[in-house]
Each structure stands twice: as structure tokens, then as C-alpha cells.
Amino acid sequence: MTTAHLDIAVTRYDNTRGLFDGSVAFDGLDVTLHSPAIPEIFAGLVSGRFDVAEFGLTHYLRARDTGSPDLVAIPVFPARAFRHSSIFVNTSKAITGPADLTGRTIGEFGMYGQDSGIWAKGILSDDYGFAPEHNRWIIGGLETPLPAPFAFTTHPHPDAVEVGFAPPGRTLAEMLDRGEIDALFASNAPTPYLAGSPNIAPLFPDHEARERDWYRRTGIFPMMHTIVARRELFEARPTLSRTLFDGFLTAKNVAAQRYREMRKLFQVTTMVPWMYHLFEENQALFPQDWFPYGTAANRTALETFLRYSHEQGLSAASHTVDELFAEELRNT
Missing domain, CATH: 3.40.190.10 (Periplasmic binding protein-like II)
Structure with a gap:
């Protein structure tokens, strides 16, 4: 079964590369992928230009605080950086x-x-x-x-x-x-x-x-963005949230495995000197899945972000991690 066409917007990170080059697909979905500048992605989701898109966590919280329950996230976090x-x-x-x-x-x-x-x-x-x-x-x-x-x-x-x-x-x-x-x-x-x-x-x-x-x-590797879609899409197709989650997860896992396999070639697929040493150093610090998706592995990081947002006067106090994500994915 193929759903109606979906326009999906996300940055071309290495963890989404497989979706753009066709090596990873969203099972049963007819999609067009877009990758404009991040502000355009965010604005395109809000305007309805995109059905599914990368979205800043703070923008998502603010949308919920202003009474916009039509946006629902899945626990995919394509952008992370220490700050x-x-x-x-x-x-x-x-x-x-x-x-x-x-x-x-x-x-x-x-x-x-x-x-x-x-x-x-x-x-x-x-x-x-x-x-x-x-x-x-x-x-x-x-x-x-x-x-x-x-x-x-x-x-x-x-x-x-x-x-x-x-x-x-x-x-x-x-x-x-x-x-x-x-x-x-x-x-x-x-x-x-x-x-x-x-x-x-x-x-x-x-x-x-x-x-x-x-x-x-x-134990926190800070995430900036999540993946968000309109609630009506999930209501029309109950399996959609899982299908999207699995597609993004597979693309990320393919990218992570590429790094692991390139250890034997000293990471020569990048132009960065001593990338091999950096990868080995990080292997000793991070768990096997150093870029996790799902709620379980990210609960502490998400709870910390929610606390920071509230302490800084930017969001309501009542947010919990589970309420932010599609119900079908709250135990991922």
C-alpha cells in the first residue's frame, strides 16, 4: 500500500544521506525529499509546504504552547552538537x-x-x-x-x-x-x-x-532538532509514524556502520587528518550507538532541554518527554 504523496524536508546530513541517494527508502511511501536552508525548512513546515520536516525543538515547544496541537514529533534527532x-x-x-x-x-x-x-x-x-x-x-x-x-x-x-x-x-x-x-x-x-x-x-x-x-x-549529547509532521497524517495512516521512524533510523544506522567499516581504512573516506584517531577516541567515550534515536536513550537529554527551556522562561512547565512524540513511538 502506498500513501498519498508526501513532501519531506531535512538537511543532507550524513545520517540522512541514504534517503537522498536512494539506498534507504520509507517503506510503502511515495515521497519527495527537499533540503533547502534550515530556516526555509522550518518555515515550510509551518506554512504547509512540507508534510514532514526537520524542526527545532524550541519551535516545536512554542507551537504546542500556543495551542497548535496539529504538529506531532517522532523521536528522530538528526542534528546534535556540543555547545x-x-x-x-x-x-x-x-x-x-x-x-x-x-x-x-x-x-x-x-x-x-x-x-x-x-x-x-x-x-x-x-x-x-x-x-x-x-x-x-x-x-x-x-x-x-x-x-x-x-x-x-x-x-x-x-x-x-x-x-x-x-x-x-x-x-x-x-x-x-x-x-x-x-x-x-x-x-x-x-x-x-x-x-x-x-x-x-x-x-x-x-x-x-x-x-x-x-x-x-x-551522558548528554545535545540535540537541536527533531522530525515533525501534521497530526492529521498520522490519524489517516496509523502506521505512518513507525514507517517514518524506521526510515530515518535505518539511514542513520547505515551512516554509523560506514564509519565503523572505514576503521580498517583509517577513515580515508574523509579529508580530515587523524580522523581515525578521533573516531577511536570517541569509541572509548561513547556507547556503541553514539547518535541514538527513540525516547529511551534520549530521555535524560530531552528532560534537560525541557528544564532549560522552562527555566529560561520560554516554555510551559507541564511538558513531559512522552507527550511530545507520536503515541506509537513512546516506548522506542
Whole structure:
């Protein structure tokens, strides 16, 4: 049995490559895969352009908080990143550690409380006592001026948090480089930093060591996005959530197995020197499935994200992990 045509939008990660090259299929589904820029994916899901799409966890929570129960997630998490490494500072501002962020003007891409920002603020709060309300936040585009905050989501923030918007035609990357903001919580590294600007540095130069220590203590590999579809699709075809989950899971497992098999070739399928050593080092730290899907292996990470989101005044207190996902997949 083949369902009506579905438009599915997701980034071309290595864990989704098999879906795009045809080596992995969604059983019995007639689909077209799309991979525009992430903001376009998110906006396309909300507008109805896409039936199934990658979606930021914070956007999903906000949709639910504003009475939009028509969106339902499946416990697939295609994008993960540790976030000590995503905080940058201007080198002229005498910021040498988290304590020096108090009272500063900090940039954040697109909105206050995007997925990477929620994780970074929460981690700093847990480990260093960071309090976002003690700062002024500037929202804008990272490399391209953003005329207005993202229209596909809501923009809550506590009254105690001062949130402004970047001046017209300005980007957060250039504002950080010029010292017009003191720090930046980013999902991507700013271009001036990558180009070698002496004006920008990571808050934690030893971020990898800190991230590894944080993982040892928490067991959390932070996820940013999940996969979301409209409830009516699941109601019309009760097996759809499982079919989607299995397709994404298979594509991810194929990618993971590719890394394991390339150990014997010293990971020469990548252009990164010493990738073999990095993979071996990670094998010693992470479980066999280091990029898990499903609710069981991700419960601690999800509960932590929900706590951070609530503590930062961005979502309701009543969310539980199980209520977020299609009922058929709550025991995965």
C-alpha cells in the first residue's frame, strides 16, 4: 500500500544521506525529499509546504504552547552538537570566563532562545551560575542582515530579560568583530573568526576538553532538532509514524556502520587528518550507538532541554518527554 504523496524536508546530513541517494527508502511511501536552508525548512513546515520536516525543538515547544496541537514529533534527532564551543567573545572586552559575561551585551541568531542558545545558557547556568536576565540580548542575522525576527515562530521571553534587535543592515558577526556586542551565542562559527580575526575568540579555548568532561558527567549529547509532521497524517495512516521512524533510523544506522567499516581504512573516506584517531577516541567515550534515536536513550537529554527551556522562561512547565512524540513511538 502506498500513501498519498508526501513532501519531506531535512538537511543532507550524513545520517540522512541514504534517503537522498536512494539506498534507504520509507517503506510503502511515495515521497519527495527537499533540503533547502534550515530556516526555509522550518518555515515550510509551518506554512504547509512540507508534510514532514526537520524542526527545532524550541519551535516545536512554542507551537504546542500556543495551542497548535496539529504538529506531532517522532523521536528522530538528526542534528546534535556540543555547545561550549558555540560561545564567542570580543577579545577587547576582558572576558576570560563565564563570570565575565555578567552585564554584557550578547548576540543571538534569529530569536532569543534558539535551540543552541537554550543549551548553551542552560549549561552555563548549571555549571557556572550564569543568569541570562543579567545581560542585554541582541537578535539578528549572523552573516546576513535579518529584517525581522523569524516569522514562523513565536518570540516569548521573560520580562526581566532585555531583548533588542540588530540595527538595519547589520549582522551579529560584524558587530562582534567591531566590539559592538561583547559576546555571541551562535549555532555556527562567525565568518570573521574563521578568517582569523584577532577580535574574536571562543569563550572556552579548551572547549573540547570541557565538552568531553560535561558528557562524562551528564551522558548528554545535545540535540537541536527533531522530525515533525501534521497530526492529521498520522490519524489517516496509523502506521505512518513507525514507517517514518524506521526510515530515518535505518539511514542513520547505515551512516554509523560506514564509519565503523572505514576503521580498517583509517577513515580515508574523509579529508580530515587523524580522523581515525578521533573516531577511536570517541569509541572509548561513547556507547556503541553514539547518535541514538527513540525516547529511551534520549530521555535524560530531552528532560534537560525541557528544564532549560522552562527555566529560561520560554516554555510551559507541564511538558513531559512522552507527550511530545507520536503515541506509537513512546516506548522506542
